Structure formats: C-alpha cells, structure tokens
Amino acid sequence: MTVYVSLLGVLVGVPIGILVLITGTLGTAGRLFTKIYVSYFRGVPLLVQLLVLFNFLPWIKFDISATAAAVTALGLITAAYVSEILRGTLHSIPPGQSEAAAALGYGPRATWQYILLPQVIRLSIPALFNELTLLLKSSSLISVVGIAELTRVSQNIVATTFRPVEIYLVAAGIYIVMSQILLTAGRLLERHWARR
Amino acid sequence: MDLSIVVPYLGLLASGFGYTVFCWLAGALGAMALGLPIALLRMSPVRWLRIPAVLYIEAIRGTPLLLIAFLIYGGGPAFGLLLEPLPAGILALALHASAYFAEIYRVGFNAVPRGHVEAAASLGMSPVATFLRVQLPEALVAVTPSMVNALVVLSKETSILSIISVPDLTYEVQKMGIETFASFESLFALAIGYWALVSVISTLGAAFERRVTFHIHAARSQ
C-alpha cells in the first residue's frame, strides 16, 4: 500500500507539476496562481494538508475512498515541489536554446515539447528521485486517516503483539531499503544519461 | 459562520502555538548540536569512524519521522526509556533532523578551499584554532541557505508530533474541530496559520542569510 500510494502520488504529481510550471509562464494571472499554489503547498505541513483535504471532501459532500483522497493530496503536494525543481532546472538552460528554436520557426508549444521539457526532465532526475524518497516517507502520514499502509499496519501489529521495538525497527528497515533502492535507481539513471 | 465558538479555545490555541514553537526551537538546537559531531565522524579519515556515521545518516534519512517518533515514544519503555510525549517528540525531531544537518555541515566543510587551511598552517595555527577560526566560520556561512531551508522544513514537521499527542497547535486545533463539529473550518484556518508562520520564518531566514553572507558578495558601490 505504501508503494502503491507513493507511486500513484508521483504519477499524479509530475504531470500536475508540469502543468503548474507551464501555467506560471502564461501571463500575470498564471504566474500569480503558480506562486500561490507553490507557496501554499510548500508552506503548510503535510499532515495539516492531509487533514484539511480529508475533511474538505465530506464537507462538500463529495464521496471518494480514503485512498483516492490520500493519493490526491500527495499528488497535489508533490506537484508543488516538482514544479519548483523543474523551474530551477529550466533556469539553467541557456535562453539561447529557445531563441534558436524560435528562429527555426518552432511555436511555443513545440519549443516546450521538443526542446525544453526533455532536457528539463532529464536534468531534474536526481532531484526528482530525491523528492520521490521524501514522498515515500511522507506517505507514512496517511496512516492517521486509517489507510493500511506500512506505518499503520505496524501500529496495528504492535497493538496486538505489544512488541513495539521489533515491529517498528522492521518497518524502519523496509523504509530504508526502499529509499536506498530509489536513490540508487536515480543515480543509475543519471549516470546512464550522462554517458550519452 | 459563527466565530464566537472559537473564543473559549483561545487559551488552548495560544498554548498549542507555544508548544509548536518550543518543539521547533528545541528540536533545531538538538539537531544542530548533534549534527556537527556526526559530520566530523562522517569526514574522518578513519574508516571505522566513518562507516557508522554513514549508516546512521542513511538509516535516519530513510525512516519517516513519524516512525522514529513511534519508536521512541512507543518502543522507548522497552529500553527503560519512559518519556512523556513532549521530550520523546523533541528527541525524535532532533534525531531526525541531525542526519540532514550532518550532511549540510559536511557540504559546508568541503566548500572551504584547501588553501585557506594551508594559509593557517603556514602561519603556525594549531588544528583546533584553524578549525574554530577558519573552517567552522567559513563552513557556517557557506551552509546558511541550506540551514535556513532545513529550519523552515523542520518548523512544519513539528506538526507530526501531534500524532504522539504532543499538545501542539495541530493537536489543539484538531481537538477543537472535533468538539465544535467544525473540523474542516478549523483545519483550514490552521493551514492558513502555518502558511503565515512558515512565510514569516522564511522571510526572517532570508534576511538573516543576507546579513551573514554580505562580506562574500562584493559591494556594488563604495
């Protein structure tokens, strides 16, 4: 469940993050929206955001499963961080490249699609994988709304076995292994692309 | 919307805010103090000092703060470590952040040019004097931006301690929300509150950053 929620969170988060980033380049209103979006999701503790969202959905009488709500929340938050990471990378790409594309007759859409995004995503890979490990750990917080992910499951086992040290240490071990796998994968991808 | 329902809770909210700030500061101080020796071990030329430091850093960074808090609060008694939620929470926060601070310090020390240390050696300064007068201050300046960032992150993470019933702002607001049947409104107000708090901390941090790094930027006019 931990893996499932984290992965879905990324799958939702990365596209939204890209959208948020692009919105930020479209005029004053777009820039303002992106600024507030990023500032809110980065400025409010994750736990509080989860609690807000979980109480917001019933409040507007919108009924989805707890898991779907958790994925939505994690996705929205990840999107804010992703858009910031991508923005940082975007600034590192010389403006001459967009100018060259424009000179060759690329429209704005084509410039984004073929020139900027592929580079930005590639250059952002290490930071994105780092973000993914943070998300993995953040997913432990959805245990508070009762979703049976790793932390919640271990809590439940502790409640019946009364062996908190062993159970929690095993859970920590699983998190550590998963983080290391992600970080290693990120490094490998980075090296793979650096070689070309 | 009836704001008067909040009035009886004002005292609790203020106390919750106090706990939040206290946990943040205590956790940050603990992490900064703990991170330094870990960073020094991590950079030690001796393998048997370096390896445990690496393992510590990787293990802590791979484990969610919530789980660390559970381990100390729930698992502590098994080691005869019976802690109230507050000290357990602060300890968890300090351990959690110490790994991040250790890495920040390490980057800082690596940023000090070798020549600056050689200059101190050529003047006959002892290793301790060199560390205190040259390496440490230069490293601290180099890492101020990451340090400020880590402190901002930490201020948000204190909310996680509400789960082990540290009576911080998040804890009190949740309680208020449940008792007044206005959970969403309370929590949304809480979110705005944190947003404001974090913005203030970030702004102060940026100002502090400019203050301590002014001497490495050439003055624009004289």
Place this chain on the structure above:
Amino acid sequence: MTQHMVEIRHLHKRFGAVEVLSDVSLTAETSKVLCLIGPSGSGKSTLLRCINFLERYEAGDVRVEGELVGYEERGGQRRLASGAKLRQQRRKIGMVFQQFNLWPHMTAIGNVADPLIRVRGFSKAQARERALAVLEKVGLAAKAASYPANLSGGQQQRVAIARALAMEPHLMLFDEPTSALDPELVGEVLQVMRALASEGMTMVVVTHEMGFAAGAADKIAFLDKGRIVQCGPPDILRKSDEPRLRQFLQTYHERNDF
C-alpha cells in the same frame, strides 16, 4: 662558516609513481632573494612547499636556520615532528600563496590580527596595533575594515603579504604571488616585494616574472622536470648557454613581446 637560512640537500619527492623532485640541493642565504623559475610542472612550487612542510618529502634534508623541518631525528631514526614542533617551525616562515587565501569572513585587519592573537598570544589591542602598522607598510591602512571580496586582487595579495609579515618571520616564501592577478595589478605587489627585499628580508620566490627575477634576485635557480638545471647569479638569465634555460626564456619572450 656562516649558516645558510635554508639548506636543502638531496631532496626527493614523489606523487605516486611520478618523481616531482629528484636530488635537489639548494641554499638560500640570509637577507638575500632566491628566485625559483622554470616551466609549469617543473616542481618549483612543490620545492617551495617542502620548505615549510606543506608538502611532505620522502628523502633528503630541508633545514631552516640549521634545523631539520618536519622531522625529528633520534638515534639515526627519522620520524614526523609533533604538531606543536612543526607549528613552532612554521611560525618563523611566512608564506604568500598564488590564490591569496585570505579568509573571506574576516576583514583585512582581521586577517592580519587573528593569527597574532591565536598563535603569538597578542592581546586584541596589541594585535590591532601591529596589524594596522603592517597594513600601513603595504599601503592598505585605509582598507583595513574592508572584506576581501571588496578588495582588488592586488590589494588582497598585499593583505596576504601583511598577514605573513606581521608574524615577524625570518624567511618569506612566495608561491607565484602575481600569477592570479590581472596584468595591471602585478606592479603594486612586486613593488611591495622589492621594498621588502631592500629591507633585508630573506625571500624565496617562485615566479614567472623574469623582470622581477633579473632585477631583485641575488640568486636564480632554474628547474626542469624536478631537477635543478642551473643555479647562479641573475645574469645567467642573459649569459647562460644552457639549452633548456635558453629555450624556456625564448618561450617567455615570445609570449610577452608583441
């Protein structure tokens, strides 16, 4: 027999498999200026850094005022000198680096005064007074309160010279002190160095400034591939028929003439 200020005998130094100094013997006399010249990679900076033991050497002797630097000999055995002993030796050897190596978090006067406080045990007031006097000497008393980032390269290097001078060294080492400077700033640093030489400071200078070497040096040593190829009075720069030195000077003139 008068004692040499620096006496280097049969010095060997290697980085891994590469021998960067082989069988170097050289002396520097009190109140004289010795210039080390040679192509890059010839080992001249390494040789200089062996004199205050920033670089360890494997074999041979480096003696300053008759005392072996960096090692202690006991019963024919040689072991690394203690840190305290090494610091005490370095105290009398001032060093100026190519990259200045001023500490960016201290002002000019802070850079000069701090070692006086930490190493020489001066009070703050004494240290400030001495630091200001030495800054005055290098013409920078007015910049005492400036941070290094707000000084030009030439000014930074003069502060670095002041920092070393304030310790009252018996000997000053200069490691390409003008190589990192813009051409128009080289003059002010060389001027300070000439003044220092005329006051009788013992100096060992690694330099690419042949004009300075010809004018200020009492002795010039030309190194190539880790060996001293020729050593003698400054007029070897004009009269030598040693082919490697001639070729080195030829390249130098081609680069600097237009």
